[in-house]
Amino acid sequence: MALYDFSWFVLFSPLFSFVVIIFGTRMWDLFSRPRAVPASVSGAHGEHEAEAHGDTHDDEHGESESMQEYDDDPQLPSLTPGAKWSGYIGVFIMALACIYSWLLLLNTTGVIDIAQALPAKGVLVFSYTWLNQGATASYLVAFRVDNLAIVMMVVVTTVSLLVQFYSQGYMDNSAGYARFFSYLSLFTFSMLVITFAQNFLVMFIGWELVGLSSYLLIGFWINKRAKPEEDRLSPATAAIEAFITTRIGDVGFIIGIMILFANTGTFDFATLTSSVTHMNQGLLTLAMIFVFCGAIGKSAQVPLHVWLPPAMEGPTPVSALIHAATMVAAGVYMVARTFPLFAAAGPAAFLVVAWVGGITAIFAALIALAQYDFKRVLAFSTISQLGYMFVGLGVAGTTYGPGPGMFHLFTHAFFKALLFLGAGSVLHALHHATHREVQDMRQMGGLGSRMPITAITWLVATLAISGFPFFSGFYSKDSIIGLAFDHGDYALWAITLFTAGLTAFYMLRAFILAFGGKGGSFGGLWGGPYRGAGDPHESPITITIPLILLAIASIVAGYWFGFYAYLTPGAPTLSLGVILSDWKTWVGVAVAFIGLGWAYALYGSVEFAKIHEFVENRPVLRVSHQILLRKFYVDDLYSALIKYVVLGLCHIAAAFDTYIVDGIVNGAAGLVRTSGRDLSHVETGRVQTYMAGFFGGVAVLAIAVIVLVTFVK
Amino acid sequence: MNLATLLFWIVAIILVGAALTVVTMRNIVHSALALVVVFGMASGIYLLLNAEFIAIVQILIYAGAVTILVLFALMLTRTNNLRTDSNPTNKQWWLAVIISALVGAGIIYATANSPHAIANSGNSAGQLPVGISNVVRIGQLLYSPTTYSYVLPFEIASVVLLVAIVGAIVIGRED
Amino acid sequence: MLTLNYFLALGAVLFCIGLYGALAKRNAVAVLMGIEIMLNAVNITLVAFSYFNQTAQFKTLLTGQIFAIFIITVAAAEAAVALAMIIAIYRKRSTVDVGEIDLMKW
Numbered sequence A: 001m002a003l004y005d006f007s008w009f010v011l012f013s014p015l016f017s018f019v020v021i022i023f024g025t026r027m028w029d030l031f032s033r034p035r036a037v038p039a040s041v042s043g044a045h046g047e048h049e050a051e052a053h054g055d056t057h058d059d060e061h062g063e064s065e066s067m068q069e070y071d072d073d074p075q076l077p078s079l080t081p082g083a084k085w086s087g088y089i090g091v092f093i094m095a096l097a098c099i100y101s102w103l104l105l106l107n108t109t110g111v112i113d114i115a116q117a118l119p120a121k122g123v124l125v126f127s128y129t130w131l132n133q134g135a136t137a138s139y140l141v142a143f144r145v146d147n148l149a150i151v152m153m154v155v156v157t158t159v160s161l162l163v164q165f166y167s168q169g170y171m172d173n174s175a176g177y178a179r180f181f182s183y184l185s186l187f188t189f190s191m192l193v194i195t196f197a198q199n200f201l202v203m204f205i206g207w208e209l210v211g212l213s214s215y216l217l218i219g220f221w222i223n224k225r226a227k228p229e230e231d232r233l234s235p236a237t238a239a240i241e242a243f244i245t246t247r248i249g250d251v252g253f254i255i256g257i258m259i260l261f262a263n264t265g266t267f268d269f270a271t272l273t274s275s276v277t278h279m280n281q282g283l284l285t286l287a288m289i290f291v292f293c294g295a296i297g298k299s300a301q302v303p304l305h306v307w308l309p310p311a312m313e314g315p316t317p318v319s320a321l322i323h324a325a326t327m328v329a330a331g332v333y334m335v336a337r338t339f340p341l342f343a344a345a346g347p348a349a350f351l352v353v354a355w356v357g358g359i360t361a362i363f364a365a366l367i368a369l370a371q372y373d374f375k376r377v378l379a380f381s382t383i384s385q386l387g388y389m390f391v392g393l394g395v396a397g398t399t400y401g402p403g404p405g406m407f408h409l410f411t412h413a414f415f416k417a418l419l420f421l422g423a424g425s426v427l428h429a430l431h432h433a434t435h436r437e438v439q440d441m442r443q444m445g446g447l448g449s450r451m452p453i454t455a456i457t458w459l460v461a462t463l464a465i466s467g468f469p470f471f472s473g474f475y476s477k478d479s480i481i482g483l484a485f486d487h488g489d490y491a492l493w494a495i496t497l498f499t500a501g502l503t504a505f506y507m508l509r510a511f512i513l514a515f516g517g518k519g520g521s522f523g524g525l526w527g528g529p530y531r532g533a534g535d536p537h538e539s540p541i542t543i544t545i546p547l548i549l550l551a552i553a554s555i556v557a558g559y560w561f562g563f564y565a566y567l568t569p570g571a572p573t574l575s576l577g578v579i580l581s582d583w584k585t586w587v588g589v590a591v592a593f594i595g596l597g598w599a600y601a602l603y604g605s606v607e608f609a610k611i612h613e614f615v616e617n618r619p620v621l622r623v624s625h626q627i628l629l630r631k632f633y634v635d636d637l638y639s640a641l642i643k644y645v646v647l648g649l650c651h652i653a654a655a656f657d658t659y660i661v662d663g664i665v666n667g668a669a670g671l672v673r674t675s676g677r678d679l680s681h682v683e684t685g686r687v688q689t690y691m692a693g694f695f696g697g698v699a700v701l702a703i704a705v706i707v708l709v710t711f712v713k
Numbered sequence B: 001m002n003l004a005t006l007l008f009w010i011v012a013i014i015l016v017g018a019a020l021t022v023v024t025m026r027n028i029v030h031s032a033l034a035l036v037v038v039f040g041m042a043s044g045i046y047l048l049l050n051a052e053f054i055a056i057v058q059i060l061i062y063a064g065a066v067t068i069l070v071l072f073a074l075m076l077t078r079t080n081n082l083r084t085d086s087n088p089t090n091k092q093w094w095l096a097v098i099i100s101a102l103v104g105a106g107i108i109y110a111t112a113n114s115p116h117a118i119a120n121s122g123n124s125a126g127q128l129p130v131g132i133s134n135v136v137r138i139g140q141l142l143y144s145p146t147t148y149s150y151v152l153p154f155e156i157a158s159v160v161l162l163v164a165i166v167g168a169i170v171i172g173r174e175d
Numbered sequence C: 001m002l003t004l005n006y007f008l009a010l011g012a013v014l015f016c017i018g019l020y021g022a023l024a025k026r027n028a029v030a031v032l033m034g035i036e037i038m039l040n041a042v043n044i045t046l047v048a049f050s051y052f053n054q055t056a057q058f059k060t061l062l063t064g065q066i067f068a069i070f071i072i073t074v075a076a077a078e079a080a081v082a083l084a085m086i087i088a089i090y091r092k093r094s095t096v097d098v099g100e101i102d103l104m105k106w
Helices: A008-031 A044-052 A064-069 A081-109 A147-170 A177-196 A200-218 A235-264 A269-278 A281-298 A316-325 A327-337 A339-344 A347-368 A374-400 A403-434 A452-466 A472-486 A490-515 A541-559 A563-567 A576-581 A583-605 A608-617 A619-629 A631-682 A687-711 B003-024 B028-048 B052-076 B093-112 B134-143 B151-172 C004-024 C028-051 C063-093
Strands: A123-132 A138-145
Touching: A008 A081, A008 A123, A008 A147, A008 A177, A081 A147, A081 A177, A138 A147, A138 A177, A138 A200, A147 A177, A147 A316, A147 A327, A147 A403, A147 A541, A147 A563, A177 A200, A177 A316, A177 A327, A200 A235, A200 A281, A200 A316, A200 A327, A235 A269, A235 A281, A269 A339, A281 A327, A281 A339, A281 A347, A316 A327, A316 A374, A316 A403, A327 A339, A327 A374, A327 A403, A339 A347, A339 A374, A347 A374, A347 A490, A347 A631, A374 A403, A374 A472, A374 A490, A403 A452, A403 A472, A403 A541, A403 A563, A452 A472, A452 A490, A452 A541, A452 A583, A472 A490, A472 A541, A472 A576, A472 A583, A490 A583, A583 A608, A608 A619, A619 A631, A687 B093, A687 C004, B003 B028, B003 C004, B003 C028, B028 B052, B028 C028, B052 B134, B052 C028, B052 C063, B093 C004, B134 B151, B134 C063, B151 C063, C004 C028, C028 C063
Parallel strands: none
Antiparallel strands: A123 A138
16 A cells, blocks of 8 residues: 555655755756846845846847847856756656656556555545534545546646656756746646545645646746737736636636535535535536536636637647646546536536537637647647547446546547647747747648658647547547437537547648648648748757657557546446447548548648638638637627726726715715814804804793693693 | 882883883984983882882982993994994894894793792782881891891902902003 | 783893894994893892792792892993993994904804
8 A cells, every 4th residue: 555655745746846946946047147237136136137137148049130039038048057957856856756656557557566456435645634623614635546536647747747858958048947847846736736636625726726837837938028910918918818717717616616515514525425415406516517617717618718829828838738738637637526426416517518518629629720820729629629528528427437538638638748749849940940939830831851750740649639540539539429429419429520520620731731731742741842931950859759759658548448447447448349340430530531631632732822812712711711710709709898898897996986985085074174164154253143142042942942841741 | 900000001111112212223322311211110110019229229320320331431432423323233133133032922921821820919918027118128138147148149249349340440441 | 900920021021122232233332231121121020029929938038139139239340341341442443343343253
């Protein structure tokens, strides 16, 4: 049991790495930099100044046209030892955690045998009593490891390790190198808090920590400005948008948690599973739908999907870690973790989950068809695949458990991380070639022959995500589509099937636009004319090694057939024979081939400019292209909503404060002043006035007394 | 209607008429002279009420000293338009009318309908001991050292008069 | 028949006339004359009460008349002082209009 008892190491090692980097190696880094400006302010301000002005004595680009980038991404001539060691420490500790989690995985699946099997309930790893008021409230900070947690742990630590390794090459010479690694470690820690959480309280803490870390990471380039001509926000704005949008989902999350707590008195998942059967089922359904709202926010489902595309403003390793593999998967993990609660609720809860996922899948896929920005296509692809995961969770039922959804999460983590890291490799190369930030696919093309490793791995990932037979996506995605049909949701089946076709189409479109084009080999698939400037070449080995590793994983991860049974004892195992003999599989494959084939035929043979002209000349196509390009105008709708409704209410409240509240306060003072001034005229200084008042009072009193005496006898 | 009642009505009407004259005349000397009539008629009322000493004191003090004081004051504070408007009314005279009317009506109504009617028709029989006149009785009441008397207020009243004399001199002297 | 009410009514009427004079006149001496009328009215009332008093224990004490004597005394003193004040004010301000003596105004 020692193997499981020490698994708190996986949880706390990234935290340790964060602390060491922030207080140790980063301080070393900052203090060892040459002082370019006299430090007029001391302490932390001095360090930030050094970091921000670290490039004043260096001009890596040396061209006047890149003036605008001076404060976008501050660079140094070379990294200081402190920064390098930040990277080493981050990678080393994450490697240890990754090895440990792989050991746990291999042990519990039976591949190796160094400890006994894990009990189904899992093992309590760490527990701390936060507040104990006896029977009414007992708040524990408790962490538990079980099969589901091990799967998620493996995904998180592996992707995090590869991303940190990759960042050593991608963020090279950056002034914020050490800060970046500290944030990556913090994020990994937050994600593991969610993974290990035993009760809603800890999960919510991890939820918010993940939100914080993603805010820090998205907004990593502090001074980078917005680019309105490319419809891009500044990273700071994108970070705020991400945080606030997920916060909106968190409101629902908290309400759901509170409803559950109010009715059962506990946050603990295991206790809740047994107590919710005594709850009113309608109330439970409502509570679980609220809890799902948190997942809608965090996993970027419609209608709270708007933060994910702008979040691409962060560095590409961040996009890979957060928006491909881990943070957005937190919502899926949460639903999987609370799967028994959803099962105990009415069918409406699963229906909501599945339909939100389905609608999101097709919505995002449609938008991705029309995007030009390389990372934005991937962002919408992520949203769409997350929709698939929720469909998988929604239609599975208690026989399959959270298996299908989590399996897609597992495979998706690898190929989506590969897609993003590959995109990062491309952007890195183009940045070096053109000395500008190029993300528009219309300025790429034919990179296959110039960056072969990146292109090959990207192709592997594209095929995986499209559900090409025998790659990992084939197993995970098609089983979800098949389950939708088996569950009787024919509409969902049709939607997911159509979306699979769309996915294949836009992914191959992106591949060909970036790496191929008319005139390349294999009929336009590989190489060809390069539409941009400069001369891009392959990225260094620190970038390509993670790509290769992930490509292998994208193929191999799909072959874990016992996944469903690993999570839910008694669930059916996949088998190749069953899969190949099912007609639904072939329908899915056919749809994928149609999508791939059409994209190949269109973009491989026709020049992009001609396609664009074709679309522009036909009003129906042009209008629909515009709608998709503007993302169904949802962003504009939200902007208008905030500008007119929210700010309108704010103006009303401000007016209320200025006129009514201040009016009352000032009015009271004014009343006193005016009445004082007017009443002072009573004092005329003349005795006769006073006598008149006196005797007037006498007269009034006399009459009063007479009246009272006569009538009130 | 016996003699007392007749006398009362005559004196009362002249009294009230003179009082009205005091407060309505434009010429203040006319008012002062009407004031003398008021004092005189008041003395008559006292006589009707068997208060001879008060009646005589009224004539002596009021109609004698106070009137002279008032006339001297009028002489020393003479304004130029003595005949026409040396005794004007101020702008809130209507308020004074209302107040006075209300107070008067209140008092009369209260006294007329009061349940504490003291023997309304009585006289002063038996108020004086046998063979002693009103003046003697007043003297006994004011000065007697042995029986019930008002010696102390009397002494204090003399101090008041002293203070008043000194005060009047101090206030009124030129410096 | 003369009853107490007649004298009380007479006193009330005189009091009100004096009150009107004190409130509505501008000349300070006229105000003083109004006050004198008021005091006389009070005296009449008091002496009337003394005359009609039938209570055996008190009717020999002539309280009303004694009270009236003291009122006369004090009224005389007060008239002297008041007229001295009016003369002093006239010397300073050349006016005896009470409406113009309002230094204690707001």
